[in-house]
Amino acid sequence: MTDDAKRSDEPKVPRGWTRHPPERMLITPLVAGVGGLIAFFIVVFVVVWLPIHTFDPPASADWAPLTDEAVKGRNLFASNGCYVCHSGYSRPQDVREALYFLYPKVSQPGDFFGSDQTPNLLGTERTGPDLSQESGWHPDDWQLAHFYDPRFMDPLSLMPSMKSLFSDQQVNQLVAYVETRSGKSGLLRYAGTLYAKHIVLANQGFPQPYTGFQGAHKPPLEGNDKILRVPKGQLEEAGNLAQIDRGYWLAGDPLPVTEQNLLRGKEVFNERCVGCHGPDGDGKGPGARFLSPTPADFTDKDDACCGGDTGPGDFYYRILRGWPGTGMENFGDRLSVDDIWRVVLFIKTIPNGGLKEDYVPQPSDYIVWQPTKELLAWTKSRQKLQDNATFSKSDELNDPFVQEALRVMPGLSLGDSFKINDGKTQLSIRDAATGIKTIYDDLLNRAWDDARARDDKLPAEAQKAIPPTVPGQQ
Amino acid sequence: MKGPLMQPPPQLAPFPDRAARHWFLSSIVWLTVVDLFGLVLATEFITPEAFGGISWLSFSRVRPSHVNGVILAWLTMMYFGALFYMLPRLVGTRGMWSERLGVWCAWAWNVMYALGVIGLLTGHSQGREYGEFIWPVDILLLVIWCVNIVNILATVQIRTVRPIYVSVWFFIASPIWLAVDYAIGNVIWDPGKIWSAPSGALTNSLSDAILNWWYAHNLFGLWLTPMLLALTYYIVPRVTNTPLYSYTLSLVSFWGMAFFYTGVGDHHILQSPTPAWLKTIAEVSSWMLLVPVFAFTINILGTMKGNWDKFFTNLPLRFTMTAFFFYFLVNIQGAFEALQPFNRLTHFTNFVVAHAHLALLGAFTILGMGVIDYMVAQVYQRPLFSRNLTEWQYWLVTVGFTGFFSVLTLAGFQQGFSWAQGIPEVNVLPQLHAYYIARGIFGAMIVLSGIVQMVNIGLTMFSNTAERRRRETLKIAEAVAPPVGG
Numbered sequence: 001m002t003d004d005a006k007r008s009d010e011p012k013v014p015r016g017w018t019r020h021p022p023e024r025m026l027i028t029p030l031v032a033g034v035g036g037l038i039a040f041f042i043v044v045f046v047v048v049w050l051p052i053h054t055f056d057p058p059a060s061a062d063w064a065p066l067t068d069e070a071v072k073g074r075n076l077f078a079s080n081g082c083y084v085c086h087s088g089y090s091r092p093q094d095v096r097e098a099l100y101f102l103y104p105k106v107s108q109p110g111d112f113f114g115s116d117q118t119p120n121l122l123g124t125e126r127t128g129p130d131l132s133q134e135s136g137w138h139p140d141d142w143q144l145a146h147f148y149d150p151r152f153m154d155p156l157s158l159m160p161s162m163k164s165l166f167s168d169q170q171v172n173q174l175v176a177y178v179e180t181r182s183g184k185s186g187l188l189r190y191a192g193t194l195y196a197k198h199i200v201l202a203n204q205g206f207p208q209p210y211t212g213f214q215g216a217h218k219p220p221l222e223g224n225d226k227i228l229r230v231p232k233g234q235l236e237e238a239g240n241l242a243q244i245d246r247g248y249w250l251a252g253d254p255l256p257v258t259e260q261n262l263l264r265g266k267e268v269f270n271e272r273c274v275g276c277h278g279p280d281g282d283g284k285g286p287g288a289r290f291l292s293p294t295p296a297d298f299t300d301k302d303d304a305c306c307g308g309d310t311g312p313g314d315f316y317y318r319i320l321r322g323w324p325g326t327g328m329e330n331f332g333d334r335l336s337v338d339d340i341w342r343v344v345l346f347i348k349t350i351p352n353g354g355l356k357e358d359y360v361p362q363p364s365d366y367i368v369w370q371p372t373k374e375l376l377a378w379t380k381s382r383q384k385l386q387d388n389a390t391f392s393k394s395d396e397l398n399d400p401f402v403q404e405a406l407r408v409m410p411g412l413s414l415g416d417s418f419k420i421n422d423g424k425t426q427l428s429i430r431d432a433a434t435g436i437k438t439i440y441d442d443l444l445n446r447a448w449d450d451a452r453a454r455d456d457k458l459p460a461e462a463q464k465a466i467p468p469t470v471p472g473q474q
Numbered sequence: 475m476k477g478p479l480m481q482p483p484p485q486l487a488p489f490p491d492r493a494a495r496h497w498f499l500s501s502i503v504w505l506t507v508v509d510l511f512g513l514v515l516a517t518e519f520i521t522p523e524a525f526g527g528i529s530w531l532s533f534s535r536v537r538p539s540h541v542n543g544v545i546l547a548w549l550t551m552m553y554f555g556a557l558f559y560m561l562p563r564l565v566g567t568r569g570m571w572s573e574r575l576g577v578w579c580a581w582a583w584n585v586m587y588a589l590g591v592i593g594l595l596t597g598h599s600q601g602r603e604y605g606e607f608i609w610p611v612d613i614l615l616l617v618i619w620c621v622n623i624v625n626i627l628a629t630v631q632i633r634t635v636r637p638i639y640v641s642v643w644f645f646i647a648s649p650i651w652l653a654v655d656y657a658i659g660n661v662i663w664d665p666g667k668i669w670s671a672p673s674g675a676l677t678n679s680l681s682d683a684i685l686n687w688w689y690a691h692n693l694f695g696l697w698l699t700p701m702l703l704a705l706t707y708y709i710v711p712r713v714t715n716t717p718l719y720s721y722t723l724s725l726v727s728f729w730g731m732a733f734f735y736t737g738v739g740d741h742h743i744l745q746s747p748t749p750a751w752l753k754t755i756a757e758v759s760s761w762m763l764l765v766p767v768f769a770f771t772i773n774i775l776g777t778m779k780g781n782w783d784k785f786f787t788n789l790p791l792r793f794t795m796t797a798f799f800f801y802f803l804v805n806i807q808g809a810f811e812a813l814q815p816f817n818r819l820t821h822f823t824n825f826v827v828a829h830a831h832l833a834l835l836g837a838f839t840i841l842g843m844g845v846i847d848y849m850v851a852q853v854y855q856r857p858l859f860s861r862n863l864t865e866w867q868y869w870l871v872t873v874g875f876t877g878f879f880s881v882l883t884l885a886g887f888q889q890g891f892s893w894a895q896g897i898p899e900v901n902v903l904p905q906l907h908a909y910y911i912a913r914g915i916f917g918a919m920i921v922l923s924g925i926v927q928m929v930n931i932g933l934t935m936f937s938n939t940a941e942r943r944r945r946e947t948l949k950i951a952e953a954v955a956p957p958v959g960g
Contacts (some may be wrong), residue, residue, distance in 0.1 A: 011697050026637050027725070028645050029630045039732035040654065047656070047737040047755055052681040055749050078601025081534035081594075091745035093818050095895070109747040114678035119602045119675035120683035126822040126889075127519075129899045151522075156903050158522045159905055164529040165597070168835030334901055350576070457677065 019117035043161040059459035060110025062183040073177025087123035105471035135182035136189025141209035142327040145290035154288030169211025184468035191440035196325030196408040203420040209292035220374040228422035238418040245410040251290035251313025262361040265346025281350040291327040315344040324408035405432035486959040490569040493576025497555030508543035509921040516914040536561040538606040553701040565633030571668035602689035609665040640724040644704035651696035659689020669687040688739030697733030721775025730766030741812035760812030773856035793844020800836030825886025856940035859933035867926040874919030
């Protein structure tokens with residue numbers, strides 16, 4: 001070792017046991033450079049070359065290719081660094097331990113088949129949730145509002161808003177990617193959501209939602225009651241009730257109406273619900289402009305809050321499991337059962353000023369719900385044990401499309417059939433299953449056609465024909 | 475006015491150090507830039523809309539810029555500066571084989587990182603973690619890197635001291651390792667769509683993930699860590715003026731690093747659907763790693779034996795030994811983190827972020843600060859402008875980092891335990907808010923530390939501190955004993 005400044009200093013006498021290198025152990029530059037590379041390549045052979053050349057899992061039964069639109073969305077996802085917060089695979093413990101709706105199944109090696117799956121987007125951090133199973137849980141309009149400003153849809157979110165990053169066209173590509181990335185089970189879920197959206201819009205007289213970010217700059221969409229023609233002898237709320245498990249139709253709130261319960265309900269409402277339902281509870285939150293149908297207005301004593309189909313059990317079920325086809329998410333994984341019931345209690349104080357700032361909602365503000373005679377008659381004629389899908393032994397229930405139809409229309413029994421409020425659309429489980437299958441086939445065929453045109457690596461044609469599955473926790 | 479104190483001290487023929495100077499000074503500036511990127515990220519964790527509407531300050535674009543900047547702009551430039559400083563002194567030449575080439579490379583490297591980061595901030599990224607720079611930037615980086623390798627090997631070739639010291643082994647092997655690692659890891663032979671979206675990936679997604687993480691870990695394993703060893707092997711014996719404790723142990727640390735560090739990449743994706751045998755190799759390698767780590771640790775502690783008084787008095791040594799301590803800690807922590815049961819709890823959480831900062835901030839950055847304070851003073855042949863500023867720099871970064879690390883580790887456990895109970899990510903976010911605020915404050919201390927260093931080094935360059943110190947000493951001497959006849 002040569003020194004610059006203190007060359008005159010003698011090295012100190014070594015303390016303790018200092019070993020001196022024997023001649024044969026001296027490393028020459030050649031040994032360091034070439035020897036180092038040899039060591040390096042030996043390990044590279046084992047941990048890089050071997051796995052890459054021996055590990056090529058075939059496409060899983062659940063695998064599906066992406067459309068061109070979705071591939072563009074995937075490229076945007078990658079080149080804008082979305083993977084730094086969102087992982088791209090669900091782990092065994094996510095499914096086993098975390099009963100979280102985003103993770104209905106464990107990612108399989110075959111799920112990552114196909115050249116439209118590169119670059120890898122496995123990710124290392126979950127500041128946000130994993131997105132490998134995201135397809136179909138939210139409708140497109142929810143996704144657009146969420147991309148525009150995530151706080152619109154979830155006030156707790158830390159995600160940056162994407163309004164300055166993407167054009168309308170790009171954000172539609174991203175939505176296409178997110179909604180179709182989860183393989184066949186995701187496509188099935190998405191098809192169910194699209195079908196439910198179609199039913200909900202027709203049933204309530206709403207136009208199709210805006211696409212792109214333009215929704216942010218337009219007035220909220222309004223429903224048109226005049227075009228609705230409720231079939232004779234049929235309950236107006238029948239279509240809505242079809243999306244609520246019949247066990248909840250007349251369920252009452254198990255919690256007493258106390259100040260504490262109401263206050264906690266208000267807290268949760270302010271924490272989670274104001275993005276869509278608005279700080280005044282009038283359904284005019286900042287996210288409402290994107291959504292069709294628009295979020296429920298709780299300020300009306302006679303309508304959404306307390307009239308019609310909206311008994312406590314209905315509210316509870318919609319918060320617990322969401323309302324497929326609308327922007328209403330399922331909060332069952334995020335809120336405790338008790339908290340959901342408290343929110344239900346609280347909502348019924350909103351017309352009497354429960355949401356006023358610095359005000360503790362009082363039990364006297366609570367509006368007691370009374371079911372109409374028609375509703376009682378309707379429910380009475382349908383609430384039979386054998387109508388409950390859980391108790392049915394029908395083979396039809398093994399069909400994934402019927403299962404998906406039951407997910408989005410849990411209030412229908414296999415025997416039910418009626419026209420919804422547009423006066424022409426027939427609704428039954430079989431109709432829904434057929435509709436969902438049509439949409440699913442269309443989505444899958446378009447993806448395969450695009451992948452073929454792109455000259456992607458594809459599995460044998462038989463893989464396409466394998467029916468989708470409804471994984472565990474839907 | 476004549477007397478011994480009026481004469482400038484005798485000068486040895488100085489090393490030119492032109493290349494080292496350029497790499498060092500660039501690295502000091504980049505440190506503050508990438509620190510500020512980090513501070514932007516920390517702010518966005520507290521208030522996501524802090525820079526709302528500015529697309530290039532969006533979290534998802536700044537984070538790759540921060541990560542790539544820390545590794546490629548700050549640490550790599552600091553390391554090359556140190557390398558260009560140390561190599562001539564260790565092999566007995568009057569400078570690098572070509573100082574001019576080193577200077578050109580420094581400028582080209584600055585341009586390379588600037589281009590890469592502009593790409594990232596405008597949404598041009600390969601989308602592979604740690605390999606985000608687009609293909610043209612990758613090529614530029616590799617060209618500069620290879621020129622540097624030529625410069626290093628040529629300098630070794632013209633050496634006058636035949637046996638080469640431990641540090642030089644790493645100087646020869648490590649850049650070559652990294653060049654190969656970078657080329658393979660970025661799939662450099664497949665440019666894909668060059669200007670737009672993802673390029674440079676294997677067509678099989680899981681193979682791509684295996685390659686990606688093998689490459690990413692080797693940025694640390696085969697470049698940042700070997701260079702930390704090389705620098706510590708130089709600074710500690712040099713400052714304490716003590717021979718290295720054991721040559722044999724340094725052999726163990728060199729070859730152990732080459733064999734065990736290269737195969738740990740898959741421990742980043744332990745619960746992914748990749749081959750189980752590969753995960754086993756990664757886990758075992760992560761523990762075997764402790765062999766070279768302990769060899770290095772014992773070697774340095776042996777050299778420090780009896781020299782601990784200098785830990786308190788010599789600032790560069792204090793930086794180095796603090797970094798050494800964090801380096802030891804990060805390896806112990808990493809070995810446990812690479813085990814399945816532990817990984818199941820901590821993966822995807824802030825625990826991993828804390829771990830990464832323990833290596834890149836606690837070990838490499840604190841070492842880099844000490845190395846710069848030591849070597850820049852030598853290069854300019856004058857003491858640093860202010861010891862107080864250096865003390866401030868040390869305590870700001872040490873306290874800032876320790877707090878930062880503790881906060882994120884706790885936050886990581888909070889996330890891990892919550893998720894394991896089935897609590898979804900979004901419900902944990904409000905609980906993390908306080909941690910994020912604390913992290914932001916500690917992060918600001920770290921930014922400040924880099925700025926203090928920048929100021930201190932700048933003032934050292936632009937004011938002749940040697941002359942100033944000499945005058946101060948003279949004044950005292952004159953007060954004590956006025957010059958004869960004055």
